[in-house]
Amino acid sequence: MDCIFCKIIKGDIPSAKVYEDELVYAFRDINPQAPTHILVIPKEHLPSVDAVNAENSGLVAHIFEVIPQIAKAENLTNGYRVVSNCGDDARQSVKHLHFHILGGKILSESM
Numbered sequence: 005m006d007c008i009f010c011k012i013i014k015g016d017i018p019s020a021k022v023y024e025d026e027l028v029y030a031f032r033d034i035n036p037q038a039p040t041h042i043l044v045i046p047k048e049h050l051p052s053v054d055a056v057n058a059e060n061s062g063l064v065a066h067i068f069e070v071i072p073q074i075a076k077a078e079n080l081t082n083g084y085r086v087v088s089n090c091g092d093d094a095r096q097s098v099k100h101l102h103f104h105i106l107g108g109k110i111l112s113e114s115m
């Protein structure tokens with residue numbers, strides 16, 4: 005499958021890793037929108053939030069256990085934003101489920 009994030013997980017495309025376990029990979033966004041901008045992705049290819057269901061939602065729960073650990077390691081003590089763009093109207097550009105962690109400054113009031 006021609007998926008950039010699957011290639012990043014495999015190591016075929018280099019990335020700045022910040023966290024990895026058996027289910028999840030996290031790395032720095034190549035085009036950061038904030039001083040800290042990390043992408044957290046499941047190793048299993050799921051296209052978007054829209055593909056989350058009763059069978060795979062444990063993976064998403066695990067991602068949301070990992071996110072605060074990453075935020076702590078990145079010193080985001082004053083808060084951070086977690087975003088997942090889903091589908092074309094949200095301008096999802098990579099069709100592999102991912103959660104942006106944004107922080108390190110006071111973020112825009114608008115999304």
Ligand code: 5GP
Binds near residue numbers: 008088089098
């Ligand atoms: P989306 O727009 O789908 O919510 O977010 C995709 C994100 O992936 C973008 O913020 C974009 O900068 C990032 N991105 C796309 N290609 C690469 C890549 O090859 N490496 C890294 N580190 N980030 C990427």
Ligand code: ZN
Binds near residue numbers: 009011048099
């Ligand atoms: Zn993928």
